[in-house]
Amino acid sequence: MQFVNQNSTTIVEYTQNHFELVLTAVLISLLLWVPSGILLTKSDKWARRALAIANIIFCIPSLSLFAVFVTIPFLGLGRQSALLALVLYAMMPLMRNVYDGVKNVDRNVLEAAKGMGMSTGRIMREIRLPLGMPVIFAGFRITVVMTTGIAAIATYIGERNLGRFISEGLVRSNTNMIITGAILISVIAVGLDTFLGLVEKRVVPRGLRVRR
Amino acid sequence: MIELKGVTKLYQGQAVPAVQNLSLSINRGEICVFVGPSGCGKSTTLRMINRMIEPSSGTIEIDGKNIMSSDPDSLRMGIGYVIQQIGLLPHRTIAENIAIVPRLYKWPKEKIKSRVNELLEMMGLDPAETRNKYPSQLSGGQMQRVGVARAMAVDPSIMLMDEPFGAVDPVARNRLQDEFLRLQKEINKTIVFVTHDINEAIKMGDKIAILNQGQLIQFGTPEEILTDPANDFVENFIGYDRIVKKLNLYTVAEAMKTSFGLVDEAEFSGINAKIPNAEVIFVRDQGEQLVGYLTAEDLSAQGAQRLTQVARQKRLSFVKLNTPLPDALSLMLENDADYVAVLDGDRLCGAI
Numbered sequence: 001m002q003f004v005n006q007n008s009t010t011i012v013e014y015t016q017n018h019f020e021l022v023l024t025a026v027l028i029s030l031l032l033w034v035p036s037g038i039l040l041t042k043s044d045k046w047a048r049r050a051l052a053i054a055n056i057i058f059c060i061p062s063l064s065l066f067a068v069f070v071t072i073p074f075l076g077l078g079r080q081s082a083l084l085a086l087v088l089y090a091m092m093p094l095m096r097n098v099y100d101g102v103k104n105v106d107r108n109v110l111e112a113a114k115g116m117g118m119s120t121g122r123i124m125r126e127i128r129l130p131l132g133m134p135v136i137f138a139g140f141r142i143t144v145v146m147t148t149g150i151a152a153i154a155t156y157i158g159e160r161n162l163g164r165f166i167s168e169g170l171v172r173s174n175t176n177m178i179i180t181g182a183i184l185i186s187v188i189a190v191g192l193d194t195f196l197g198l199v200e201k202r203v204v205p206r207g208l209r210v211r212r
Numbered sequence: 213m214i215e216l217k218g219v220t221k222l223y224q225g226q227a228v229p230a231v232q233n234l235s236l237s238i239n240r241g242e243i244c245v246f247v248g249p250s251g252c253g254k255s256t257t258l259r260m261i262n263r264m265i266e267p268s269s270g271t272i273e274i275d276g277k278n279i280m281s282s283d284p285d286s287l288r289m290g291i292g293y294v295i296q297q298i299g300l301l302p303h304r305t306i307a308e309n310i311a312i313v314p315r316l317y318k319w320p321k322e323k324i325k326s327r328v329n330e331l332l333e334m335m336g337l338d339p340a341e342t343r344n345k346y347p348s349q350l351s352g353g354q355m356q357r358v359g360v361a362r363a364m365a366v367d368p369s370i371m372l373m374d375e376p377f378g379a380v381d382p383v384a385r386n387r388l389q390d391e392f393l394r395l396q397k398e399i400n401k402t403i404v405f406v407t408h409d410i411n412e413a414i415k416m417g418d419k420i421a422i423l424n425q426g427q428l429i430q431f432g433t434p435e436e437i438l439t440d441p442a443n444d445f446v447e448n449f450i451g452y453d454r455i456v457k458k459l460n461l462y463t464v465a466e467a468m469k470t471s472f473g474l475v476d477e478a479e480f481s482g483i484n485a486k487i488p489n490a491e492v493i494f495v496r497d498q499g500e501q502l503v504g505y506l507t508a509e510d511l512s513a514q515g516a517q518r519l520t521q522v523a524r525q526k527r528l529s530f531v532k533l534n535t536p537l538p539d540a541l542s543l544m545l546e547n548d549a550d551y552v553a554v555l556d557g558d559r560l561c562g563a564i
Contacts, residue, residue, distance in 0.1 A: 112299025115264055115372075116313050116362075117289030130303050205303035207346040 003176035015184065018161035021151045025083055026144055029090035034136075037098025038124070051096055058092035062150045065089075066157045082154035089150060090143045097139025101132025130205045137203060141196045148189040152181075162188075213402045214238040214261060214370065219270035221256050221426075230256045232426040233270070238419070240369075243396065243403040245417035247410055249449070253426040254406045258372050261404060262291045274370065289316050292363030292371035292401070296378040298355050300347040300362075306332075307343040310362045317366055331361040334395065353384040360392070364399070374406045389415060410450055414438070414460055422446055435461055462537040464564060468554045472563045492551045492563050494528075504528050505551055505563075530555050531564070540564055 004011065040047040057065075062085065069081035105128050113123050129136075152163030165181025168174070214237065221231040231253040238244040246254035259265040261272060263284045272279050279287055300309050307328045314324045329339040335357040347355055356377060363371055377385045377392075393416065396403070407413055413420050414434045422429045422437065422445075430442035438458045441447040450457065474494050493506045505528060529552045531540045544552055544564070551563050 106299070106302075108295065108297035108299040109301055110299075111264070111297075112293065112295055112359075113301070113312075115262060115288055115293035115295070117285045117287070117316055118312070119285050127301060131301075207301075207303040207305065207348070 003180055007180075011180070011184070014160060014162045014164060015188075017159065018148075018151060018163075018185075018188070021079070021082060021086070021154065021159060021161060022144070022147050025086035025090065025147050025151070028083065028087050029094055029143060029147075030140075032087065033091055033095040034098050037095040038102055038129075040095070040099050041103045041128075047099060051099070054091040054095055057088050062089070062153050063156065066154060070157050077158040079159070081157055082151070082159050085154070086147050086150060090147060093139045093142040093146065097142075098132070098136050101135030101139075102128045103132075104135075105131045131208070133204050134200075134208065137196075137200045141193055141200070144196060145189050145193050148185065148192060152185050213240040213242075213275060214244075214404065215273040215276075216257070216261075217271045217273070219257070219260060219267045219272060221253070221260060221265060222268045229268070229426050231260070231267075234423075234426075234428050235270075236421060236428060236431050238402060238404060240402050241400045242418040243405055243416055244419045244421060245405045245407060245413040246421050246423060247407055247413040247417075247449075248423035248429075250408060251425075252423040254408075254423050255374055257423070258374055258404055258406050261370075262288050262293060262372055264288075289313055289366070290368050290370075292365075292368045292373075294359050294363045294371065294373040294376040296375040298359040298379075300355060300358060302347050305344050305346055306350070306358055309347065309358060310365055312362065313365045319366075327365065331364060335361045336391065337361075352380045353388065356380055356384075356388060364401075367399075368401070370402045370404070372404050375408070376405070377412070378407070378409075385412075392416075411457065411460075414457055422449065424449075459538045459541070460536055463533065464531050464535045464537060464540050464554050465533040467537050467540075468564050494553060494563070502528060502530075502553060505553070507550060528553060 036050065040050055065085045065088070066081060069075045069085055070077055072081075075081040075084065102124070109127060109131070110123065113127055118126070151159070151161060152166065155161055155163030155167050162181050162185050165177050165184075169177030169179075169181060216237070217235050219231060219234045220229050222229040230251075234253075234257060236244075246257060248254050256265055260267050261274075261279070263279060266280075300306075301312075304312075307325075310328045310331055311324045314327060319327075328343065332339040332342055337354060337357060342350075342354075342358075347358070350358065356379070360373075360376065363373075377388045380388065389412065405413075405416055407416075417434055419432065420434055420437050421431045422442075424445055430437055430446050435458070437446065438450065438461070441450060469492075472492050472494060474496065494502055495504050495506060496502050529543050529547050529549060531543060531552055531554055533554060540552055541564075544550075553563060
């Protein structure tokens with residue numbers, strides 16, 4: 001507590017930075033991966049390739065990826081490298097779930113809709129997206145939580161965020177500092193996920209939740 | 213109305229065509245049933261009519277117009293389509309599901325609403341109760357009705373039905389079939405109906421097309437097919453009870469005797485003089501309720517006093533004019549009766 005009182009300005013600054021990074025990364029990921037997930041449903045060949053790439057990126061440890069980006073001249077230490085890495089990590093959970101959600105809609109529903117004369121675009125908007133929403137949203141929640149966690153590691157490439165409390169605390173053997181950082185990051189991650197859970201209830205169509 | 217000319221469908225990577233050089237024409241207002249074993253090409257043929265599948269060669273014309281010349285989406289909008297799994301949109305209410313095609317036609321809201329109510333009533337579903345339910349809240353039979361209602365939403369002149377009653381239990385299926393046949397008398401649509409069940413085909417079809425391995429084996433009315441099967445395949449497919457099935461084509465009205473006697477219990481004396489030629493005489497009590505019947509043999513063998521007793525001993529059962537003949541016959545067997553009374557509404561009109 002004493003530590004928190006003494007360092008309140010730093011805590012606020014770091015938290016702000018942390019949120020900024022997470023929000024920007026998630027926003028860019030949404031703009032990038034949702035449309036590409038939808039597009040991939042048009043071609044099985046490209047879907048296989050893109051999902052394989054996403055999978056490989058996802059397997060690279062975050063510390064290594066950050067380190068590699070730092071060595072690339074125009075990325076360097078700081079925000080660009082952090083953002084790029086976070087957006088690439090989001091490719092896997094977000095793009096894959098959008099693809100799966102949109103792709104795996106009950107074939108009979110699609111058959112009936114097409115047979116009634118609904119156009120491909122209309123089927124996407126009115127059937128595939130709403131019916132895929134539970135899967136898509138699950139991917140979105142994972143993305144947000146994961147980004148919050150990995151963003152902390154970006155402190156090693158110059159991000160001044162909550163991860164810094166942990167890394168510096170470790171160096172200085174300052175337990176209070178470590179705990180403050182760890183707890184704050186966890187609270188943010190859990191908080192965001194809970195919040196998104198509430199949002200999900202509004203986004204997922206009612207007909208998918210009612211039981212007889 | 214619908215004319216298939218030399219239609220062939222060869223799926224990529226398959227040596228044998230799924231449908232081979234198939235030609236037939238379906239008249240306006242007729243139910244034409246495609247029937248055959250699995251993989252005979254009946255569904256493929258059906259799906260080519262609304263271009264869900266494109267034929268490899270041959271032409272399909274609707275009202276003299278080649279379907280390949282119109283845009284597939286607008287072609288489909290004008291043809292009702294019902295599939296076995298129905299494919300209701302689970303995230304939309306029943307009313308919204310039925311309103312899909314009207315919305316594609318951009319009907320005004322009020323018109324859609326009244327049409328949806330009309331259709332639900334036509335299908336025997338209570339609009340107020342059903343409108344806002346979701347598909348998962350309905351039973352299989354109800355969903356099937358909604359599927360048919362949805363296909364009829366904009367009153368298309370043609371409906372394609374791919375095993376529409378295949379997924380419900382036999383009892384519900386029978387009821388749906390009866391209801392649909394009754395409905396068809398009013399709406400008079402041109403219907404292409406696919407089934408693998410020959411009994412359903414005989415019951416539903418004005419014309420039956422029997423398919424096997426992509427080829428049309430026989431095309432004709434149920435009567436023609438049952439009377440004169442084209443070859444062994446058709447004969448086997450219909451089954452050995454061909455004659456019994458043929459009975460299904462007739463109703464009580466066509467088989468009953470219209471000469472019968474009717475007497476009141478009180479007037480037994482001189483009964484022979486009154487109705488000399490009747491084979492069967494129905495007996496009613498003072499309240500004009502039918503209580504039994506007598507045959508000519510009874511009359512000659514028994515004294516007039518005992519006639520009442522004899523008549524009442526026999527179990528009297530009733531059938532309606534439009535009851536299928538086999539049902540009436542099995543009722544007779546069940547009750548061990550020589551005759552059953554045929555009613556037209558409340559009026560006695562014949563005997564079997």
